[in-house]
Amino acid sequence: MNNANSFSLGIVGLGTVGLATIKLLENQLDNINKKSGKNIIIKAISAKDKNKSRSIDINKYDWEESPLKLTEREDIDAIVELIGGSDGLAKELAYSSIKNKKLFITANKALIAKYGYDLHERISKIGSAIYYEAAVAGAIPVINSIKDGLVSDNIISIHAILNGTCNYILSDMTNNSKSFADALIKAKELGFAEADPTFDIEGIDSAHKLVILGLLAYGAKPNLDNVYIEGITSIKSEDIKYADRLGYKIKLICIASIDNNKLDFRVHPALCLSKSISAGIGGALNAVFLEGDYSKKLTFIGEGAGAEPTASSVVSDIINAAKSNKFFNNFHSIKNELKYKNIMSRVGKYYLRLLVSDKIGVLASITSILDENDISLDSVIQEGNEIQEEKYIIILTHDCNELNIINAINKIENLDTIIIKPHLIRVEKI
Amino acid sequence: MNNANSFSLGIVGLGTVGLATIKLLENQLDNINKKSGKNIIIKAISAKDKNKSRSIDINKYDWEESPLKLTEREDIDAIVELIGGSDGLAKELAYSSIKNKKLFITANKALIAKYGYDLHERISKIGSAIYYEAAVAGAIPVINSIKDGLVSDNIISIHAILNGTCNYILSDMTNNSKSFADALIKAKELGFAEADPTFDIEGIDSAHKLVILGLLAYGAKPNLDNVYIEGITSIKSEDIKYADRLGYKIKLICIASIDNNKLDFRVHPALCLSKSISAGIGGALNAVFLEGDYSKKLTFIGEGAGAEPTASSVVSDIINAAKSNKFFNNFHSIKNELKYKNIMSRVGKYYLRLLVSDKIGVLASITSILDENDISLDSVIQEGNEIQEEKYIIILTHDCNELNIINAINKIENLDTIIIKPHLIRVEKI
Structure with a gap:
């Protein structure tokens, strides 16, 4: 540990989000230090290839060939993982960080969806903390809002549009009368869809984010097998046209709620009334609709991805970690023992x-x-x-x-x- | 101070918000304690009349005849002020709480709009903290989002609908072709407008909330004299009708932004495109549209008032206070020295x-x-x-x-x- 007034980071991964995070920290360091009350220092960085040409000067930071060594360094308070993937290095980094009592900050939804519950269990014993605001809905501070803003509410339901790729494709089909196939090609051209878009268009990415929200809202142990998942590949332009005529738009919707004492968690396309706010969520935007017993209905809309919006969430986690805003949650509530409702x-x-x-x-x-x-x-x-x-x-x-x-x-x-x-x-x- | 594991409250004011706050604490205490990591205790309460009939049993709590005495009690960690009014007792409570190094939690927008800057200055010297999530946009966690979620962003602009009374009246005029006078009568009947609605319909309440957001976003010292304020009393049903025909809805809008190195802060009715999200914010809802340089555009929509939504925000502040999530902000940034832009x-x-x-x-x-x-x-x-x-x-x-x-x-x-x-x-x- 450093002295009480400084907070030192080891950043792993220098892709677009990693670079945007470092740039944001460099550009806003004065403000960030004032707001966190700490002197935040990028102590060391690590990535696959040191010599790749990059838009920042990495020579001012320690370079660590082995990312896992960062988790053992005494001069580092928090590990920032921006490499992705639910297993492999990302998983090792998470577990090693916690074992070494480092704070762990990540934008990795697959990792948290798979190991978030277990990581929280370990943390509660060891007194460390993990932060993953950037893992769900990019720049939208929905994780912070559930854990702090709505911390006293019983959450009745969450409805959300969490996959920018699907939302872009459905919006393009709606606005430009395109087929699914043509809209997908366009989404790839514009960088909204990966070369292999399966993860997004089959609803799996949405389901990862949904189970993270379910973990926070209901203490429900993430388990994708319990979530009904249906993607958007069967939506035809005719569906868009007829839905419109009936007064609806088609969106890929994530739902988490408790119905008759069962967890109702699902991801599927749905018709939403054209005049509703959800129908108006266009392009690559994300939206989260929460209903709490005290807060009533709340809506959050914003960029769900992109280097800068994601970096904005990563840095908000860094500041919260520096302020030692630890992450307590009642993951052991009775709701975790609830059965899942069958889609039928x-x-x-x-x-x-x-x-x-x-x-x-x-x-x-x-x-x-x-x-x-x-x-x-x-x-x-x-x-x-x-x-x-x-x-x-x-x-x-x-x-x-x-x-x-x-x-x-x-x-x-x-x-x-x-x-x-x-x-x-x-x-x-x- | 109590021992490190407990967090004791003195609650002042037992109106609808005060009662809803106590009920929420009573009903959710287990969850709230787990999430805050502290044992939260309502130690003492105070209000005008002890013997008034109330929906909760107040006998289980200490009754303090003089609210100011609460701020001096060693067994109290935080004062929760739910009486309202920018001066008088609310002001005395705030200053006395800080003088006595108590944390201070309030839902009082008029108080924070008038004295929030000075209170923050005192706090920064003394090491206490104030919390006022409930003062702006009821249940919407916008204060938390600006200070934590978007803490690393430079906020480019804030547009907001912050007064439920005006929004209800304008929505009723729009949806039911009513005159302003008739819609106001209806709003009074339904409890959306006070007997004397001046504060709301003249835009003053909106301006209070706007300067609080401006304080957080830009470190701009609140000063209502610098804000252009125009209410909705001159809006005629003809305006609603013609605006609609031109493709717009009329809303009372709050704006805070920096334009050409000047603070552009104003409250006035505005035509918003009918297809925009802002136009769809109906009834007594509130909405905040933020644009940050990294987060890009974010939208928050929810209940702006009401006992339970407000209590939800008050309790989120209590939990944050219990977790000692202190409130650092760079109120001394250069922006505070910026001049205000003239509406002309x-x-x-x-x-x-x-x-x-x-x-x-x-x-x-x-x-x-x-x-x-x-x-x-x-x-x-x-x-x-x-x-x-x-x-x-x-x-x-x-x-x-x-x-x-x-x-x-x-x-x-x-x-x-x-x-x-x-x-x-x-x-x-x-």
Whole structure:
């Protein structure tokens, strides 16, 4: 440990976020020191390749070839991990930091989603702390808000749009009538989507962030197997068009709530009312909608990614760590013992897209199956597409049970008039 | 001081917020203790009348007849002031708390707007702390977000809707085509407006909150004389209607930013694009739109008042105080020495409502005066009202200088055809 007035960092990873973090610290050091009450020092840095050309001068800092050695150095108070990945070096750094009683600051959602609960357990025994504001919703101070601002609330529900890639693609499909494939190509060109976008478009990245929020809000041990995860790859431009006509926009939504004493955690596309705030969250923005028993409904909107917004959150963690704002949470609350709700017991409205042969009685045969399964209809749109023998039938149901609509779809699917597997999208009130 | 594991409160004021705060502490004590790492104790309470009938049992707490004595008691760590008013007892409590090295927690915006800077100066010498999350935007953790979440950012601008009364009235006028007077009556009936609503509808309450945000964001010493303040009493239902037709909603907006090295602080009604998030902030909601150089644009929306949302913020302050999250800020930054910008040097779009005699050439005479003053027009609406001899002319300008449009209005006002003083509303991009 250094003297009480200084706070020394070991920064691992010099990608875009690492460089932006160092630049922010360099440019704002006076302000940051005043606000934290400490003299913050970048003591040492480490990355894969020392000799890579970089936009900052790294020679003013100690270079450490082995990142893990940073966690053992007595002159370092906190490790800032900005390399990513749930296992490998990032995991080793986290555990070694805690073992050596260093504070640990990370922007790594995969790591916290997988090991956050265990890390917190170790910390509570050892008296260290971890900070991960940047792991969820980039610049939006939602972690701080849940742990400090809303610390006294029972959180009733969290609804969120947490993946900028998906939100960019869905916005582009909505605003420019693009297909999913074309919007994905554009997202890659603009750097909003990775070369392999699976992690984002299949909803996995969103689910990582969701279980971190669930950990904080409900003390629920992160477990992706318990979370229903559905991505956006099946959304067609027709869905966007018909949803719009029915007064909705389609968003990839993360939900965490407690329903009938069960944890209801899920990630899937949903129709949100066009006039709602959630529908207006465009491009690569993120949004978090929290409802607390005392705070009531709160909405946070901001940049979910990007080097500078993420660095802004990393530095806020550095300052909180320097101020020794330790992170207590009741992860051992009873709620952690709650079972997870199965998606099949969801009750709500559904949007159903059917492609049918244009024959007499086709709508009647579909609606009679829905009726048999206790599903009543809110709206129906039936119209032809370019191939005159085929028609789209779009159905918006009233509230019904997911099990019933799945059963109905299984029967509808077997009708001779059904051309492709019916597509279902949930409707959520946000 | 108590022992290191306990944190004792003296609560002053048992109005709706005081009672909600005590109830929240009582109901959530286990969670709150786990999250703060301290054993939080309501040691003593004080209010005007001990014997008033209340929804909680106050007999389990010490009753202190003189609130100021609480600040001297050795067994109390923090004073929670929930009585209100910028002077009198609230002020005495604040200064006496700090003198006696107690932490001071308040929901009192008028107090912090008037004495917050001086209180911070004293605290910085004495090593105490004050907390006032509940003073601005009720349940929205905006104070915490500026001081912790965005602590490393340079804040470029703050735009905010901070007065629930005005927002309720404007929303009611918009949604139900009401006059200002009728909407105000309804707001009083529903408890959204005080019997004497001057403080709210004239924009003074908003200005108090704005200068607190300005203090935190820019270290700008609060001074209401430097803030341009205009309320909503001159907004007519016609303005709402024509604004809507032009694609805008009218909101009471608070703005704090730095423009050309001058502080631009103001409160006034403004036209906001109907499709913007700000236009969708309905009823008694509050919203804060922040732009930081690293965090980029962040939006916070939530309940701005009400007993429970306010109590939620008060308790978050109690927990932060218990965790000794002290409040450092660079109030002595250079920005405090910046001059304030005069409203006359604003550059932007303007909405102008004119009531004119229906004579030939009236529009030509108006537009020629605007033209002489370098004001070009975006849109013009001219149409009759019930009295056929009178017509409204609504003008939306392109960007121009406020001084120019005021000069133009002074000339237009003298035209024979002008029936009432022209009304000007600024257009803001939010």
